[in-house]
Amino acid sequence: MPYQLVWLIFLLPLFSFIIIALFLRPFLKSQPKTAGYITIAALTGSLGLSVWALMEVMATGQPLPVPDITWAVVDGLTIHLGLLMDQLTAVMLIVVTVVSLMVQIYSQGYMKGDAGYHRYFAFMSLFTASMLGLVLADNLLFVYVFWEMVGLCSYLLIGFWFHRPSAANAAKKAFIVTRLGDFGFLAAILLIFFNTGTLDITQLHSLAATGALAGTTLTWAAIGIFAGAAGKSAQFPLHTWLPDAMEGPTPVSALIHAATMVAAGVFLVARTFPLFSHSTEAVTTVAVVGGFTAIFAATMGLVMTDIKRVLAYSTISQLGYMMLGLGVGGIAIGIFHLFNHAFFKALLFLGAGSVSHATGTFDMRKMGGLRKIMPWTYATFLIASLSIAGIWPLAGFWSKDEILASALENQPVLFILAMITVFMTAFYMFRVVFMTFGGSYRGGDPEAHGKPHESPPVMVMPMVVLAILAVVSGLWNVTGDFGAFMGHGETHSFTEGFFGILTHSLPWISLMLAGLGILLAYAIYSARWLSAESIGGMFQPLYNLFLHKYWLDELYEKVFVGRVLLKGFFAGLQGFDVYGVDGAVNGIASGAMATGRAIRKAHSGQLQLYGLFIGIGIIVIVACVYFFG
């Protein structure tokens, strides 16, 4: 097939957006379902083409030569509209199209009957098109254009239920916070352009490799790019928008705020990785910020009671892992985790959506006992949780151990943080599992519709598909195939195969930590009552009963006090998050407003005062010219 077809991967969802926005919405309002069907059809096409493109790239081992067109000529600089269809892009295309397609199918059920059904699918199509454009773009200017486009779509979709003020505020916050990082990106683009005269990614790679772009310029450019990536990928300290972004519809969270857009930051760093790898400072920054974010976000995930917020902090933490992987290992290691994470995290969000569809709430304290009522949701959610906890042989295990191994090699301190995070991840995920699915049903939302029930097949089917992927996607690198494909022959890969990996000690340690986390969650959230009863039944003597009681009380108190303390500590951390970081952002905004209110008083409506300003202005300029000229 001709390589021009690669263009269609990006154009199909774009057409879908145009058709829905310009034709379906005005003319076929009575049949909302068509919007969903068109989106799904377009994405199926994109997925097919992406698979084909991946096969071609695998077969040739080279970027596909996709013909490009000239876009604009700025003062001697020709900007081509071109696509870079290399290994990285091929992998990203699969991630975006698969997750997007599954989410669209799921949305058919989740968004059923919503007044904004057309609008929803129009935005989703536009988002997918922009995201595909972002991964396909062959120069930084276009990456930036699509970068802003996905941000805009995210803004529109977070605020989708705009009648909730919290949704509208969250949308605004997401937009403003990510733009803080975007300065850095834009500044880096300008810096690169004026030092090299090109924004073409392939050329930049070779410039960095040959040393034509080096020194502080390179470092600052890389740090600027990383600032943009940190904003998009919610890395500390620009992470605060992501938990709030959960106000959007859950499938949106699954697609944009778990699998694709937030991963765009990781992708960007990978895309421009040669700029990082030739600057020790830059690559260390990436690793440190990533490692710190991973553990920092995980601690907050421990205390949340809103299921989506737990998942949001988990996403931030996992994105931190990816950054750490890029920083200590390289493209293949970071992107491999991105690849696996996309599937299981999207699945977790779809599961959370399914649960709330049934119970009408996201508050885990009102759930419980859904294992029997929603067996499919439970099974898939459990698989995803095991995968993210890094249990052999699920997908998360393979990519996480690669990152840990590289961290051990290069950054021992970060390795320890990452190991603690492994434990926490397992704990908070299984806390969610036990609170949501274990025990007995605690009523859900009092105003919700009747009894909880399993979601319709149209929602279950995508979850099953993603669950299968969450099991098998990690197998790609069992013998190092993924690393070889990405062309970065990683030195620290475990390539001994399916069982061979278990001959090393590191996987065992991480497995044990994860198992410990699960066990603790089990002890606290599921087995506590069970064990109390059985122990009570086993020990008949009064003495033993007292002792037992005493022991239970002590345990109880320990757990309680421990939990309160823990809660206090982590709530404090979260408070810093809300009042410190947010406060700074809000402070700048309100400071600007206050300044504005003060200065506008000068516009008193008195025209002679205005004239006086002209006079004073002239005097000041003349004085400056004479004293400094």
Place this chain on the structure above:
Amino acid sequence: MFSETVFTPLFLPELTLLVSAVVVILLDLFVKRKWWLAAVSIAGIVVSAGFAIAMWGGDSQSIFFGMMAVDNFAIFFKLLFLVIAALVILASTDYVAKFARFQGEYYALVLLSALGMMLMAATTELISIYIALELTSISLYILVGFLKDPKSTEASLKYLLLGAVASAILLFGMALVFGFTGQTQLGEIAAAIQSLSLSGVVSSPGLMLGIVLMIAGFGFKIAAVPFHMWVPDVYEGAPTPVTAYLSVASKAAGFAVILRVFYSAFGIPSWLSLDWMLIFAILAAVGMTVGNIIALTQTNIKRMLGYSSIAQAGYLMVGLAAVSFLWESSYRGTVTGQGGLLFFLASYALTNLGAFTAIIAISNKLDSDLIADYSGMGKRAPLLALALTLCLISLIGMPPAAGFMAKFYIFSGAVQQGLLWLVIIAVINSVISAYYYLRVVKVMWLGKPASATRVPSSIALRVALAISCLGVLVLGIIPGFVMKLAEMAAQMFVS
């Protein structure tokens, strides 16, 4: 020779516009259907634009004994003013129909001020620059007061009195420049300054004072802080189509004349251009910041766009500042700064016209300019709201609208000339500005509509809006063609 210099075909664009203005006034006396007036005005503009296009691409020529230049730079601006005037006339038809009388005068004044602006972009001699500027200004004073209600007359008085003070200051500056060089032709002024072989500003304080006074006089036109104070009041009070016209055309004319005067007359020696470059750079930084910060607090959309235009003037002055380092930098001979300025002006013109056209339609129905009253406009007038959203996105400088390319282009020029600090301030300002522009978008799409009635709009207005929005998108997505034109026009600066 006499006949050749007076009746040169190179003057046909201006002549056509003058004739059509007179025809419109006369026609007003006879025709009952007033849409004829708009039609004749548009026809005049089209013919004038046709003549201008025919001259495009030729060598630079000088007419009227060297008082006027016919070069690509002038033609670029002439076409820009003609497009703006045409769009304003299209957008005005509804609005003007509310006046019982004086419709002919309205269109004629729009045409005459456009004529004045075309002359501003083309004249190369101080006296004719002054006359062109006053032709523009006096027409605009009347247009601002056209509504004859308290706000409109107040705006007109403020504009007139402050404008007159500003032109007196400009004249004083011109007098000083004339006095210290003995010339009024821009080229000869430059030659005279060079022959003085000055060593720095201190060696000729009178000349420098003259230049500063001229900056103040022109700064008034382009709404540079601190000469900007009239802008919000006048924008709020003036009839909305006139506000649109003022905000783009009058500003573009100011930039055209500044570019020509400062480049041709005060370009060399380099310490001189460094001086005024630095003045413009500082005015740019202050202008952007003041405009954006006050705009944050505004509740009236016209007034908000007034402050926004002060900020946009700041971005434009970044382009002015980037022009003059030419002699110092390794990028000597490139015209990114100038080309960026011209491209920015074109995209800003389309963007602001689009925004104001949407506002005209909405305020026709609402009789209010309060942002709060735009609540739920996405439901009441989806296409108008969509167009306004696009224009606001362009004003922020987000892709895929024209504003993004324009900012990218103009900031590129500034970075090339080593003005990184200014670009950083500009980028921070763009982010601040996103806040108040998006507030309007939020109110329109996420607010509750005050009533369910639709907002009507006339065909002419829709055409104007469609052209503006299409232009915004075309300049944002396929900017190559207009960039090429802007660069051809800017070649004047390096030839």
Place this chain on the structure above:
Amino acid sequence: MVGLEHYLILAAVLFAIGLYGALAKRNAIIILMSIELMLNAVNIAMVAFSRYIVPLQLTGQIFAIFVMVVAAAEVAVGLAIIIAIYRHHKTIDATKIDLMKW
């Protein structure tokens, strides 16, 4: 002996008086008159420069004539606007005409 500098000082003083009047007087018509004073100060400077710097040309004088013509047009429009202001605001006190502010 009266030289160029005397004319220039006269022009500068007149210009300053005019500017002061424009900024300090409350009556809109007096403001307009003050602006005329500023323009006439410029005219004096123009003519003086022309006489002393380029005595063989009439550039400054021509400039002055154009300035007068334009100033007359400006005053005509200005007076008309002041009349309109009086109709709507019942005052021509510039400090009381502040419907629009902030």
